[in-house]
Every structure is written in structure tokens, then in C-alpha cells.
Amino acid sequence: MVLDAQSLENRGLKMMKVLILSDQKPGHLNPSISLATLMGWDYDVFNLRYKNRSAKKMSYLCDGLFIKAPKLYKSLPEKNSYELIISAGSNTFYANKMLAKDWKIPNIALLYPRGYRLNFSHILCPNYDHPPKRSNITALPVNLSCTEPNWYRKKATEFIKNQHQPHRSSIGLVIGGSSFRSKIDPNQLREQITDVLEKTPEHEHWVTTSRRTTPEIDALLQEFPFDYQLIWSQNPYNPLPAFIELCEQLYITEDSASMVSEAVSYGRSSVTVLETQTLKKKHKLNEFIQNLISDGYLKDMYTVSDTPTKKINIKPLIEKALRDID
Template sequence: MIKISSQRALIFSDARAGHENQSKAFCELNGYDYEICHVSYSHKIFKILSYLLDFLGIRAKIFITNDMKFHDFDVFVGAGSSTYYAIKFYAKKYSKKSVAIMLPKGYRKNFDLIIANSHDHPIPRHNQLVLPVSISNCKPSGFYTAGRKSIGFVIGGSNQSFEMNDEILNQIKKIRAEFNKYEFVLTTSPRTPKNIESALQELDWAYSVIFSKEQVNPIGDFLSQCEWVFISIDSVSMISEAVANGTANIGIIDLKRKNSKNKFDQFINALIATGHARKWGEAKNKKSLKKTAKYDLKELIKGIKI
């Protein structure tokens, strides 16, 4: 069994909220105190060089970080390719433990612990814990309080696998018609197309966040208070968060595909097969939408130690 006994963690952050939040969740679920250290490369050539140096087992400070008392921490944690080499550098320099959140592709897998996702098809390793969803710890933030039974919508945007067009508006309107006695709440994301945001603003909402105008995150409130939360299919992190936090049932809204198969297929199909999510398009109406289960991430990582 992989076990971690450290109490104080330093999170290396590449400033991407999704990556940083996974690292925070790992620390919070394990009860660690933590601080955050931002890491970056002054030029992309140095990041490319980090792969070669790591392969050769050479540790050199070719990256930029905050000035921290690194020796004060027990474990170094990070998610995202910009963080992995820095984690190894400081772990070796100060004889501390190293944790990589997400599969560190391109780097040697000699961390003390790797938290990988099953949809990345990781090769089994003694130092690796494979989870069915991305790690998260989403809590209510107090932005939204339900006035009556409610339905939430969490809308992402286009990416390398999906295109968000006007069809999502039709799907949202159909869902709203099925749940016509409920109040509706909405949040968009940084990737939501502006024309979709504009169209959504024309609908009546009990509460809404248009991310291009207001950078707050009410998803924890939605998950704890809504009966159903419907999420666009384009974000593994948002869907992972939804199926492992709160009490809301989770529905997936499909988008136009850019390719016949992509990394989301196995992920979504596994959630549906285990009853942790439903696809809205596969339900004729709200009566055919079966309730969904929740993953207990605290239980899944219970007892892990280095």
C-alpha cells in the first residue's frame, strides 16, 4: 500500500486553476497544511530541456519559482507539466517526498507518489494510485441559495474534441421545459463562446454567473442545493468535480464532435456504466433520468502514505 505520513505540503502551481485546485484537493483530503509556490519557465526551450535533463537524471534550476523556505515542507505536490521537474528538483535537494497529480507524461515516473486517472491508461506502478475521476474537494461558497427546487447548468466551451454551437441552447431549453416547476441557475466558463453567453443571458435565471463578466465559482453551491446539475461534456475536471461532491444528480449535455473518438469517451462511458452520471440525450424525459451515485474521494485515497 502507498502511504503518506507528511503533514506540511508545498504546492507547485503553474497558475492554471484546474491544476492548482487538484493539488489543493489532494492536500485538503489528506489533512495537510499547505502553501503555494508558483513555477514557470522564462522560455519554452527550458521546459523542453527539463524533459531531457529528467531523462538523464540531472537536476538543475532552469525554472523560476517564488523565494520560499523549501526545507520547511515535508512533501512537494503539483499538477501539470510545468510543475513536475521543479518538484523533483526540490525533493532531491531537500530529501523530501514528491507527489505528481495527473500522469506526468514525458517525465520519468520516479515520484514517490503519482495520482493518475484511469482514462489516461496508466501502466501499473508500485508508486501510483489510479482514480476513476480527477481529484477534487468542492465546497459551497455561499454565492447561491435555492429559493425552491432547482436545476443547475454548468457550461464549458469548445476544445480540441468538441465544438459548442447553438445546439446546446436547444438542449438547455428542452431540459428547462421538462423541469418547468423548478428554478434554474447557470454558470459559464472561460471557454464559453461569447455568442452562447449572450444567448444564455436572454433566458430567465434565478441566479447566473457569466464568467466573462464575473469570475466567481458557484459550482459547489449548485452541487449541494440543486436536484440535478447538467454539465457540458467538454471538461473532465468539471465533471469529475460534480460526480464526487455534493448531493446533486449529474446529467451530461453532449456537444458536436470534432473527431469520432477522443479521451472523453472512456471517461464518460465509465461514469454512465457505474451510475455516476447520465446523458441527457439518452433520456426521453425527466422521468427516465435515474438518480446518480457519488464517488467518495476521501475514501478512495484513505490511508495512502509514502
């Protein structure tokens, strides 16, 4: 443990003010906010940045040698009015530890802090990271995402008012992009979309892309008569929360653990994953997807069952883990 802090249970799980340290990456900040929202905590966000790349490398050495080096960062919060620190991402973990020790409060790391000592008050990380079995580590089946019904209803209302007024039940397609792990093949995606549209002619069909979607895939989507289409490169609006709230079925490319996690954690949609060309056959994302399929939270395109997929609720798991922090 970083410190001998009063337990979160004694401090009051529902009445806490927490500090979120952010590296300004949505994939790291959003889970931190989701945790605070899930637990009913008030929060502030402080943006962090190392002075340079060498400073980040030095942080691993300093942490291993128990050296405090706040000057590795451009700035750090000076005033403590918080009862807990949360952060996600390697750019935040060292600062998280220093501040928690100075302020004598508990801290939580989201994602596995590889390369750093594991002496956080608690670590919440995906189970595909295969973390060691320790009392201060909880492996989660999905990434943290917002599951607040009022937030989704608000996003759906905004979508209907400003984006599209649906007239029939809807099918949503969520297209990600290529990465070092996988590649979206245009011909494969064309066949997948054609199959979805042919099997659901009575539905509206909506599609959204993401910041990683290539121009080639953007152009491919123009071949289809979608009732609603959002091309992120032309309009960086995020309709995914509205899709999750409103769509009867969702089809999501398998390249994004965060998008898949959000879809299987909330809503009424049955979720099917669209296969991509995997560049690393044994990558942890493959394991993540296959585990969700095996447990009934996802389908693949080859599943013939009409049984809707289940939704996963990780709140009880998190509440149990955080009650044990000291």
C-alpha cells in the first residue's frame, strides 16, 4: 500500500470528493470519470504532462528506487481538498503515487500500471492484462464506462432533437479503425454491412465512424442507403450513447475495447461484433472479445441464435473491491 489511510468505507463511499489526474486521452479520462459517477463521488480533473519523454522514463526509475521527483511534471496540484485520487494511463501513475503519499489519502489506478510498483491502494484493470493475484488488484471483465440511465436518456433526446428523428426500430453500426493490432478490410466490411442490411429490411440503419476510421472506409459507407450516417472526420460528434439507448441491435467492429465495453454494459441492444483482420492472433483484445462471446455478452456474425446478448454489471464487483481499501 502507498499509505495507511482511513478506509473508503469509513469515509463514506457516497460522500467523497476525488481528484482525477488526466493525461488528456479520452480512453483514460472517461473510465476515471465513469468510476466517480458510478460510485456517486464528486470530482475535479487536473491535466498532467511530463516535461519531456526523458522525464517519463525517469519516473519508472524513480518509482523503483522510492525517489520523489515532482519536477518531472510541468505542474502538479498544490492544494489538497480531496479524499481520494484516481488516474488511468502511464503518464499519470507516478504523480498519483506522489500526491497520495504527500496528502495521506488513498489512490486508485485504472488499467494495469505496468513498469511501476503495484503499491496503489487499489488497482482496477481488465482481466486480459492477467494481473498478479493481490489483495489490492481487481480484474474486471470489461473496461469502465458510464452506466447512468439519465445520462443515456439525455444523449438520446439530444440525438433525436439535433441529429435524426427515428420512425422505425433501428440497427446501429459502429465502425472503428485500423491499429497495430488489427485492420479493417474494406471488402470484408462491405460484405458484413450488406449482410446486416439484407437481414433487417424492416429496420432503420444507422452508422457512425470514429477518429481512427480511414478515408477509404468513409468512402465505402457512401455505397449504402443508411437512414443516419455520421462520418467522424467531417463531424466529430459521438452518437454512440444514443445508439446504445435507442437501437434494437448494435454491430461494432472488434478493434475497440472501450466501445465494446460501453455497449455490453448498458442499454437494451443485442450486441454483435464485426470481425476484423487481426494482425496479432494472440493479442489481448482477441481474448477480451472471445471471453465476452463465451459468456453471452457478445455475438459474432456466425451466431445463428436469436437470443439477445446479456448486459454485464460490474458495479457490485467494484463496490466490494473498494470497501476493502485501507
